[in-house]
Structure formats: structure tokens, C-alpha cells
Amino acid sequence: MKKIINDPVDFVPEMLDGLIKAHPDQLAYTEDIHAIVRADAPVEGKVALATGGGSGHLPVFLGYVGKGMLDGCAVGDVFASPSADQMLAVTQKIHGGKGVVYIYGNYGGDVMNFDMATEMADMDDIEVRTVLVKDDVASAPPEEADRRRGVAGMIFAFKTAGAKADQGGSLDEVVAIAEKTLANTRTMGVALSPCTVPQAGKPTFTIGDDEMEIGMGIHGEPGMKREKLQTADEISERMTEAILADLQPNAGDRIAVMVNGLGATPPEELYVMFRKVHDIFTRKELTVYRAYVGEYATSMEMAGASFTFMKVDDELAALLDHPAHTPFFTQV
């Protein structure tokens, strides 16, 4: 896949520079441009939320930094963790006196560096709590759910926990909401084409013209199974059934649905898939509480999609409905 870039080494800092210049009222950074915070950080008296991880997933992560969602995030190079230093810088800058919650995906590099940052923040007397996102049902069976990787489901946690913090929730309450959200959230994806890490210069994997990879991760990690490309309805049915088998909702339940494009797949195709999800839900007497169809967590120019379902009760529903305003996510 061809890219519009300059020297691959400059890709991430140039991208971040562009982002800050495009959203000067919303975003700012510490001394290190990899450590990005809300322009009005710290919000005194509010629990602060931070996330982080590799670049290449926009709007994840920094597209969700703003009112009603995150206070800051540290981003590394493409698909690479930011450093503990950078996470610490974000933590220090956003701390509004009520503690900081880290919500991020279950990836080794990120976990180790956030752990180091937590140890360092502790020396600054900043209370840090961690909620790991492990929503991808394709990455491990239910018995080993702790091993699952974190993908698009994190956005629902940013949204509800961010709303709770915005409403004045305590550190414990915000953490509890993030955990409750993730306990009710599951994701599964499919990829049709690879993506290229700019500095690697060639695609992460190869795939036949008539093939798809069910269960692909958002870094191009091989998925569960390589198969012949199926129709939108077949793919949608399979992913929906796989997630529902894990989530086990009851008839009458309300479920927030995210149909997420991985990069190259156009919104038109996402809506064709959403239609099928909606039909299956209707058949099973499940209600689509809110639909999010678009690009929410990507792998640069990868073609493919993921479905995320979140079972909501009145509390989560209200938090999901709370307004938010960030560079990539505005809800009124």
C-alpha cells in the first residue's frame, strides 16, 4: 500500500504536530510531543483518565482526548508502546488532585511501561489505578479471557468512565464504571488486507485476493483462521454470533453496537454490515441501544472491520449518552 509520508522516521512526530496544529483549542502537549493532554489540563477536582499505546490507530488514542472522555494519552511509534517517561509526563500534567485512571489495551509493552510509570507516579504521590482492556474474543477462549487483547472496546470504556469523571465521580467510582463497561463489552474483527508500518516498508502479512482473516488483531497480528472471503451477511452473522455466544445477553437486553472500520473499508460497507447486525438483533429480540458506525480504532490502511457490543443497563446507558467533545468524537 502506498503512503503519503515523508521520511518514515518522522511519521509519528509529524502526524502529532499536525494534530496539535489542527486542534489547538483542544489539545496540548508536555515537553515531549508524544505526551498529549487536554488543552485545559489539569481539570482540578476531577478524576483524570489517561490511555496510551502505539500510533497508527487513529482516532485511538488521542482522538478521544477532550471533554467527557480522556484527559491525556501517551503514544509511541507506530504499533509500539510509548515510554514510561512519556506516560509519567502525561500523568503529572493531567492530575487534578483526585487520582488518575489508566485504561489501555492488554499488550505486553504497554503493560510494562504503564507499570513503570505507575511506580514512578507513586513517588510523586499520585494515586494511579489501572483498568486493562481485554475485549477481543478472538484472541483467547473464555477460560483464558485474561489473555485477550484490547481493541475497539476501549472506546466504550473511555466514554462511560469519562462521563462518570465528568459528572464528578470518585476514583473508585470511575474505576468501577470502566470495569463494569468492559465486563459487558466484547469485540471481534476481520481483516481483508494488511497494513504497512512505515519504517518496515512492507506489509505485515500477505493474504490472497480471495481470502480473509477472521479474528485479526489491530496490529496485523494473525487472527484465528485464514478463510475464503465470504459475503457481508455471512461475515456479519459469524462475528455477531461469536460475540453473543461470549456475551450471553438475554432477550430484551439493550446493546450498544460499534461497527468499526479498520482503515480502508468504506463506511458504505460498514453500513451494509450494520444492517445485518440490526436484523439479527431484531430476530433475537435484542435492542440496538446506540449505533456507532465508522472508524473508531484503525490499523492505518488495513481493510476490514470489527464489531463491538456493549450490554447496557440504565447506568451505562446514561453515561453513554452523556455529551463528549474531542477532536474525533463529538456527541451532543
Next chain:
Amino acid sequence: MKKIINDPVDFVPEMLDGLIKAHPDQLAYTEDIHAIVRADAPVEGKVALATGGGSGHLPVFLGYVGKGMLDGCAVGDVFASPSADQMLAVTQKIHGGKGVVYIYGNYGGDVMNFDMATEMADMDDIEVRTVLVKDDVASAPPEEADRRRGVAGMIFAFKTAGAKADQGGSLDEVVAIAEKTLANTRTMGVALSPCTVPQAGKPTFTIGDDEMEIGMGIHGEPGMKREKLQTADEISERMTEAILADLQPNAGDRIAVMVNGLGATPPEELYVMFRKVHDIFTRKELTVYRAYVGEYATSMEMAGASFTFMKVDDELAALLDHPAHTPFFTQV
């Protein structure tokens, strides 16, 4: 490029069905699902805005139907005009007693069918006014500006004219704003890869792995020139200079900037380009009044980008800032 679709013949109706199901509070349709209107149409006492054209450009067109922007749109098959019938159905449904403004791109099929619809609406005593979008500087030289095609610049016209109508503007005033906006708006694009019309089944054009097409249209129409792929900075510089040469702003002018992805190009690359635009503007003492970086007018899974610049005065700036709320565009 692989697609997640069912029978290609059903692509557009299924996509539309998904869209309506995802946004039931915002969108509705007449008897024909190709004729889409605001859920609360008609808004009595407001000038109504309509657009239309082929499918495959989401968020264009129906992503902009909603409060503060459009009242309705008719969409055809992929890259094909809707029928005069469908445009008439939209017109009848959205008419709130103060007339209807058609704002759409300068394409033969669309023009002929909107003209037919206008003739039919006239028989219903609905006053219809037409503003053609001709913003693509690559499609004809300034002397033949009337021949230019309409691309992403139409979104600025939807925004400002929609705001004017939302504020109670008269038919003449809304038309005047649309025309003023477009008189101050120019676009230019570049494509790196083709897209495939589902029913055609193969890419609209072929392009070498190290080539780009400067001036490509959003339907895969060949552009001005096939060249070796350049860096993000070089491409950005060229497109910026070409547009500015046509727009001829003065030092100190405020310009709204849209860096638009055509489909497969990730937001990361768009921000790398925006950074360069911002730098050039700073050098030339131009101010970025507002930045829109993302996918605003696409060609399905085409890789590439377009820049749209709109020179604003106080009036246009205020209309651009007016809130809007549609399925793909929310501004607070």
C-alpha cells in the same frame, strides 16, 4: 480491492437500509429509500436544502442531512445520478413553504436530472433554486471555471448555507451564501490507488506502485497528470500552491482548511499533510480559520486526499461556526 458486500446489485439499498437503521432519530425516507430526508422534515418556515448524486462518497451526501445542514438528498447507484423522480420526492417532502435550494456537483447526469426535477417541482408550485458546485481547480483552467467539477468544497456550502437557513434566512439569502461560499472555495486532489465500482467488479483505472495521479476526480476520473509518487511535503506544497494561485488570498486572510481523505488513506497521513499546509500558511501570513481533517467526501476505498480552502470573512466565519448535527458531522 476486496469488498465486504453481498450481491453487488443490492449494495446501495442495503447500505441505505443500514444507515436508516443506525440513525433512526435523524434520517427518514420517502417511499423510495434513495430519497432520504431529515427525520423531522419538513421544517416549516425554513428554506430547505437538498443535494444528491451517486453513492460511494460517504459522508457525501446523506451524512450531512440534519440540523444546520441539509434537509434531504437523493442518491443513486454507485457514482450514478439518482433519478429526477427521486429528487422530486425529496423536494416535495422537505419543502417547508419557503422554497428549496439544490446544491450539488457539476456532473452531467446530476444536472440533467435535477433540471428535470426542477421542472416537475415547478408544477407543484415549489420554488427551486440551484447552486452548482465547481470547486475542483484541477478539472479546468480558470478561464473555463464553469466546466469544473464539484468535489469536497460542497461541504462548506452545505455548512454555511445550512446555517443561514437554520438562522431563518430567506431563499435569496441562502442562495447568496451558497454562492459566496463557493466563490471563495477551491479544491484539488491526488489519488494513489483506484476504487472498484461493486457492479463493475474491477478497478476503474490502474496505477503503478510508485505512481500518483495529481488532480484525480472523486469518481476515479483520470486527473491532470500521472507522476512518480512524491513525499507528503512535496504533494502538500504542490496542491496548496495550485489552489492558492487560483484563490489568490492576501496576507492576513483567514482560510478554512479541509484535508480530506478519499477512503483508504489513514488520518495519520492526512495530519502529516495538514502540518505542511499549516507551515506554508504561516510562511505566507495566512491564518487557518478552522481545520477539518478527516474523511468528508470519499471514493470508497480509493487512497489519496484532497485539500479544500475557503476564504472567510466575518459572515462566512460565523456561519461556519454555527452548530450542526448530522449523522457524520456534529459541531458544537
Next chain:
Amino acid sequence: MATAITVEEVAEAMGRVSALLQTQKDYLTSLDQAMGDGDMGITLGKIGQALETYIQQEATADIGKFLAGAGMAANKAAPSTMGTLLATALMRAGKVVKGKTELSSEDLAEIFQAADVGIQERGKAKPGDKTVVDAIHPAAEAFAAALAAGASAGEAAAKALQAAETGRDEVTPLRSKIGRASWVGERTEGLVDPGCQAFVMVFKNIIE
């Protein structure tokens, strides 16, 4: 080609054209991909399908009504540039022979001219802009001229086909001046105009 043509014969010719548009879909698309957006085969194929259905359902002896109805069906099926022009041509043709159950050679000439004028009015292209007008306009003129000179309808049709082909070939080296192809600029020079080619194919099929 008989001198007095009934609605059955019109329907039969339309049926043949419908089949042709569907079988030549990919070829027409490939022409439009070279200098347009690659949808002409798809849209004309759809119109072929719609006309096929229309022929089967419509039962009227009024050739004018039959043609106008076909035009409306065509516009609904695929309102692209060529689709809309074809629809316009059919509607205009229907208008001039409204109420007739048989067509004379002179009626054919009128139909031809109405289609030609309708296309020019709707699309605003002039001869030489390199559009379908450059095939249909000389063809309509040649048909009328041949009839006036005493030729049979069949002979006139042969002359018209020749004129259409010549028209098509004359604009091939030129640059497209209107429509989507005009944006392709100099790269259209030497490429056959898809609309001209479609007209020649369809007309050849009608008169054979």
C-alpha cells in the same frame, strides 16, 4: 425494415437492443473506464433489463405512449448521463408519434430528429464536443436527407449508420469538451467516445 411499423415491431427491436445492452455491458464499461467513471456499461445494462421488463408488461398499440413509457422506465432504472439522454430521446420520440399505431418512414425520420434535438436540449452539448451528439446528429440528418432523396427506409438507415460511424470516427482524435471526459483533457485524444460507440452499436442492432 418494413415501411409501416407496428408496436410489435418496435417492441421487438427494443427487445433486441435490451439484450444487446446487457451482453455488451463489460465492453461499454471498459470504454467509459478509459475516459470516464466506468459506469456506462452498468447503467445501460440496467436500462436493458428495465426495458425488457417494460416490454413484457406494457400492452398498448399506441407507439407514442409505448416509447414515452419506455423513456420513463429507463430514467428510473439508471439516470446516468447516457441513461438520462436515452430516456429523454425515448420520451421525445414518443411525443412526436403520440396516438399512432403504425409508423411510416417519415415518422421514423421525425422520431430520429426529435431524439437528436431532445438530447441536445437536455445535455447542452453541441456537435464537435465529442459526445453521443456527434453520432446521433449526423445520423438523423443523413436519414432525413436520404428519405428526401427518395431512398427506402432501409437504404436511409444504412446511410445513417455510415454517418454515425463517420461522426464517431471524426471526433475520436479530438479532445472531449463536455461532461466527465472533458476533465481528462488531452488524454481523451485518440480515444473513442463511449456514447458515440454505444449509439453506433445500438443503431446497427436496430436496423439489422
Next chain:
Amino acid sequence: MATAITVEEVAEAMGRVSALLQTQKDYLTSLDQAMGDGDMGITLGKIGQALETYIQQEATADIGKFLAGAGMAANKAAPSTMGTLLATALMRAGKVVKGKTELSSEDLAEIFQAADVGIQERGKAKPGDKTVVDAIHPAAEAFAAALAAGASAGEAAAKALQAAETGRDEVTPLRSKIGRASWVGERTEGLVDPGCQAFVMVFKNIIE
């Protein structure tokens, strides 16, 4: 390998490793592409670059300080899994020889063990999970055991390399149990673990 090692020698070895990481970038990336996200060569290459700069700028006789500083530079340069583990290993190694300007064979064994333990604590992988631990852990053990049995540092290093290679090969047929590769499941069976391979390459380079 001399028995008393100075900071210059440590820096020299680090310089060789830095060069190796940069030249083997593509190879390491290809290993990670097969069962991970394909960034290991990039990140280790960056660390190589950062260490090269670090060596040139840092002037201290304290080997402990020198190693810990290298760890911090490495973490900043590329905090991926392998990068962070390498950084952790360097920091822990620095800690156990803090203040020393010369290293004995016993110091080397301590460094080795501190790196091994540090990696296990930070990454929480156990032997058999198919990670770099399966190369470094047996190597550290073999090095200490050989020294205890009276071998020279050079002989112990050779044994350690052998143990690392064996460890790497023993887990190759297994399925990855932790980290990104664990999500690839059975398809990792038979593929060499990139972390193990990187360790073997680096260690071989150090002792040669």
C-alpha cells in the same frame, strides 16, 4: 574475554551489539512479522542507534551507572516489549554492579542473573511460555554453573550460548503462551521465537 573487565570493554561490546541490532533490523522484523506485529527489528534497531549515541556521550568509569544509563536510554528510544525488557535487563544489571569500575567473572554471573530475574519480573513470563526468557534463563543458569564448576569466563560463556540455543530450539515447536504471539495460537508452533533468536544473536556477538 578477560577476567577483569573495564567500562571501555563493556562499551566496546555494547557498540558491537548496537551495530548488530541495526544491521539485522530487517531479519528481526521478518521474524516478528511471522507471529507478531513486525516491529521488533525497528525497535531494536532504534535501540542500537540510541545506544551508539549513548556510548559516545557517556563518560563514566562506573560500570553500574553506565549500564543503568544505557537502560534508560533504551527505554526512551523504543519501549516495545523487547525494548522494555532489554532496558529492564540493563537497569537491573547496572544496579548489581553499582560503583564498580572492573567486573570479575562472578560479577558477570550476577549481572546475567539480575537481567534474567528482571526480565521475568517485568514481563511475568515463565520458562516454557516461549519468550526470550527461554533463552536467557538457561543461559544465565549455565553460565553460573560453569563458573561454579571451575570454568573460565570464556568457557562459561560458550556453555551459556549453547544453553540459550537449546532453550530457543526447545520452545520452537511449542505454542506461544504470552504476549502478542499467544494470540496467533497454534500457528506459532514450529516458528522460532523472535525474542529468543534476538538474544542468541546478541549474546553470540558479545562473546565473540
